[in-house]
Amino acid sequence: MPVSFELSSTAPARVRTDLLALPVFAGRVLGPGADALGDGIVDFLAEAGFEGKPGEVLALPANDVAAKAVLVIGLGEQDNVTVDGLRLAAATLTRKASQHASFATTLLDAAPAELDRGDVAQAIAEGVILGGYQFLRYKGDGKAAKLRKVTVVRSGRENLQWALERGAVIGEAVTWARDMVNEPAADKSPAAFAAAAKKLLRGKGVTVEVLSGPQLAAAKLGGLIGVGQGSDQPPRFVKVTYSPRGAKGSLAFVGKGVVFDSGGLSLKPPGGMETMKTDMAGGAAVLAAMSTLADLGVETKVVGYVPMVENMPSGKAIRPGDVLTIRNGKTVEVLNTDAEGRLILADALSMASEAKPDGIVDLATLTGACLVALGDKYAGLMGNDDDWRGQVADAAERASEKVWALPLPTEYRKQLESEIADLKNIGTSYGGALTAGLFLQEFVADVPWAHLDIAGPARAGSDDGYNPRGGTGFGVRTLVELAEGFQAS
Ligand code: BES
Ligand code: MN
Ligand code: ZN
Numbered sequence: 001m002p003v004s005f006e007l008s009s010t011a012p013a014r015v016r017t018d019l020l021a022l023p024v025f026a027g028r029v030l031g032p033g034a035d036a037l038g039d040g041i042v043d044f045l046a047e048a049g050f051e052g053k054p055g056e057v058l059a060l061p062a063n064d065v066a067a068k069a070v071l072v073i074g075l076g077e078q079d080n081v082t083v084d085g086l087r088l089a090a091a092t093l094t095r096k097a098s099q100h101a102s103f104a105t106t107l108l109d110a111a112p113a114e115l116d117r118g119d120v121a122q123a124i125a126e127g128v129i130l131g132g133y134q135f136l137r138y139k140g141d142g143k144a145a146k147l148r149k150v151t152v153v154r155s156g157r158e159n160l161q162w163a164l165e166r167g168a169v170i171g172e173a174v175t176w177a178r179d180m181v182n183e184p185a186a187d188k189s190p191a192a193f194a195a196a197a198k199k200l201l202r203g204k205g206v207t208v209e210v211l212s213g214p215q216l217a218a219a220k221l222g223g224l225i226g227v228g229q230g231s232d233q234p235p236r237f238v239k240v241t242y243s244p245r246g247a248k249g250s251l252a253f254v255g256k257g258v259v260f261d262s263g264g265l266s267l268k269p270p271g272g273m274e275t276m277k278t279d280m281a282g283g284a285a286v287l288a289a290m291s292t293l294a295d296l297g298v299e300t301k302v303v304g305y306v307p308m309v310e311n312m313p314s315g316k317a318i319r320p321g322d323v324l325t326i327r328n329g330k331t332v333e334v335l336n337t338d339a340e341g342r343l344i345l346a347d348a349l350s351m352a353s354e355a356k357p358d359g360i361v362d363l364a365t366l367t368g369a370c371l372v373a374l375g376d377k378y379a380g381l382m383g384n385d386d387d388w389r390g391q392v393a394d395a396a397e398r399a400s401e402k403v404w405a406l407p408l409p410t411e412y413r414k415q416l417e418s419e420i421a422d423l424k425n426i427g428t429s430y431g432g433a434l435t436a437g438l439f440l441q442e443f444v445a446d447v448p449w450a451h452l453d454i455a456g457p458a459r460a461g462s463d464d465g466y467n468p469r470g471g472t473g474f475g476v477r478t479l480v481e482l483a484e485g486f487q488a489s
Helices: 041-047 083-096 117-131 161-182 190-201 214-218 222-228 276-290 341-354 368-374 386-398 410-416 432-441 476-485
Strands: 004-008 019-025 057-060 069-074 102-105 149-153 207-211 236-242 250-255 257-261 301-311 322-325 331-334 359-364 379-383 403-405 449-453
Touching (some): 004 161, 057 083, 069 083, 083 102, 083 117, 117 161, 161 276, 161 476, 190 207, 190 236, 190 257, 190 301, 222 301, 222 322, 222 341, 236 276, 250 276, 250 476, 257 276, 257 341, 276 301, 276 359, 301 341, 331 341, 341 432, 359 386, 359 476, 368 432, 379 386, 379 432, 386 403, 386 449, 386 476, 410 432
Parallel strands (some): 019 102, 102 149, 250 301, 250 359, 257 301, 359 449, 379 403
Antiparallel strands (some): 057 069, 207 236, 236 301, 322 331, 379 449
């Protein structure tokens, strides 16, 4: 059940709520409202060993307050509090409050004056939803959170309800992407994934087209058809169009939607398959972002392209050495059927390029090599246009998602030369994230394009801040920021 957000200018001690959460900075400097805890509070915190470090929490007796329980939460050095730090604090206390029906907090007023209040309110709402996320569908003994209402208490009467609502819209979208990633592959065939996308996007101010069967061949999606032919679950291609009246500029979002990646005949070892239901995370992020654009009043046209397919070995599967013809007419010798993402993205990028948008960005769990290079928290960012790549990096920065630029070295392009076709789908064993990027570049016609390899951050191996273990929904917030902040030149 979704959480609702409200603002209040009641004195914190008088707010009627189950749990009152008050910030304390490093060195036990009391944050807004914490003085209501009485004179001895600083000594009490010292005695309890509470220092005010980020993420520290301590339950206190609810003396002299209207709330049923009280919690203090550490925020670290007062001057160093960031938007993301507040998002994280909101997530932490949401988890602490999960067995309460409501909590109230003064976190908003703990932000340094130079931070934008709207950004902070939005981040608090995002933190509540992201931190409180649970995936209990398959748990017999799952303990669902009871939280229904969050009150943001602030001095003054400034109306930031809109910012809380934006945070809720974005948080819920991330949640949808996480749910899709966490769903076992058996329950998210391409058909089911496409149906889930349609359901998500109904009433969201977008049009949705789903191509299947002969429509895929008619659209010349040779990469998607080739990768899909080994599976009993046939592929889908989902195109989502958001076209606001008087749109200023246009963007394309492309997402890899491999619902399960066994590697195909170039079969992965068992361990390598364990998390391969995650291989549609880029596609889920694109669809989730598309679902927010109308609600957020985005003024740019955005088209989302998500090829959906299962990569399986079978008597019908594509073989190493087979040649596929991609939508733009280029032929690819498939030497490794496990390099499948680039084949389906090739079709999607060709199609996206034809519409000549002002910028294309793709998100894909594309290479293990990117994980080796950057670890599991950073996405690799590549592209053919410095300005556009910079805009994507800036959007990620505003969204507090971590990306790091990688090169697309022309010297490595010759690794992709094929004996018999225009290209082959793998390079040497080194620099795999870069050769994958170079491969994709071949299918982008003269349009600014950026590629995010999200093989690492699409999944959290263990609980990490506001990302609980499992699918993270990485990229949704960056895409939303990108669409919102886009200025056509
Ligand atoms: N989906 C994988 C990439 C991946 C690996 C994502 C590990 C997340 C974690 C992709 O389809 C793949 O198998 N890539 C191969 C490419 C290789 C065959 C050139 C890889 O990275 O090993
Ligand atoms: Mn693969
Ligand atoms: Zn894959």
